[in-house]
Amino acid sequence: MTSSIEVLSEDLPLLGEEGKDPLEAVARQLLVEIGEDPEREGLRDTPARYARWWREFTQYDPGSVDTLFETTASGNLVGVSGISVWSLCEHHLLPFSCRFTIGYLPQEKMLGLSKFARIAHQHAHKLQSQEQLSQQIADEVERLTGSPDVAVIGRGEHLCMAMRGIRTPATMTTAVWRGALKDSALRSELIALTSDSNR
CATH class of the missing domain: 3.30.1130.10 (GTP cyclohydrolase I, C-terminal domain/NADPH-dependent 7-cyano-7-deazaguanine reductase, N-terminal domain)
Incomplete structure (x- = not known):
């Protein structure tokens, strides 16, 4: 019997696949690995939010520091x-x-x-x-x-x-x-x- 996680994994974009955001793919894979369905209503936009937050946080610009x-x-x-x-x-x-x-x-x-x-x-x-x-x-x-x-x-x-x-x-x-x-x-x-x- 094929598990739901295995089925979902087949639908995931490959990390680095052309045209796909790799951070979103990571988030989708994480959701699958912890037993969630990234296509359910509450999670559908979570990979995009996850990718946006990581980029906002790590690319933060504090402005000038040398006054x-x-x-x-x-x-x-x-x-x-x-x-x-x-x-x-x-x-x-x-x-x-x-x-x-x-x-x-x-x-x-x-x-x-x-x-x-x-x-x-x-x-x-x-x-x-x-x-x-x-x-x-x-x-x-x-x-x-x-x-x-x-x-x-x-x-x-x-x-x-x-x-x-x-x-x-x-x-x-x-x-x-x-x-x-x-x-x-x-x-x-x-x-x-x-x-x-x-x-």
């Missing part, structure tokens, strides 16, 4: 907190949300305020780990400002832990401390200045 201003406040601690992003766990393809605090000691140039969020989003919209994401944000802030004194603190909640395996919510914290911000006094100052936004 810099002259400053006379060199050496004064700057902290930006409460930056919320979504990313995708590269191990399970499940989402995680993360809130970031970014601190740095400006030298001759200050980064425009909105650019911190744009930098975080630029690196979040790809397959990631929270550890890598924190490092990449620090790298970009250091590159743009020319300041080696950078800190990035991330607090994330991961569906790959909450929905699978142990199935419990938890908060993961990552911290990158560079240059003068390795100093415990400056660390404490940044944490104290931004603590209300990180709860």
Whole structure:
């Protein structure tokens, strides 16, 4: 006896078949493999939505991230907190949300305020780990400002832990401390200045 899954599989476009969207084909195949009928009413447009979402997320354009201003406040601690992003766990393809605090000691140039969020989003919209994401944000802030004194603190909640395996919510914290911000006094100052936004 032929199963309904086998019958449906014969109707699926081959991955990469000319004129067919390969991401839609992947979504259709996934639905079949979990025992669903991609032609039923609620799922008929799901492959197209799935393909659209993956492209929107991974091809996200944060806009310009390199707006810099002259400053006379060199050496004064700057902290930006409460930056919320979504990313995708590269191990399970499940989402995680993360809130970031970014601190740095400006030298001759200050980064425009909105650019911190744009930098975080630029690196979040790809397959990631929270550890890598924190490092990449620090790298970009250091590159743009020319300041080696950078800190990035991330607090994330991961569906790959909450929905699978142990199935419990938890908060993961990552911290990158560079240059003068390795100093415990400056660390404490940044944490104290931004603590209300990180709860």
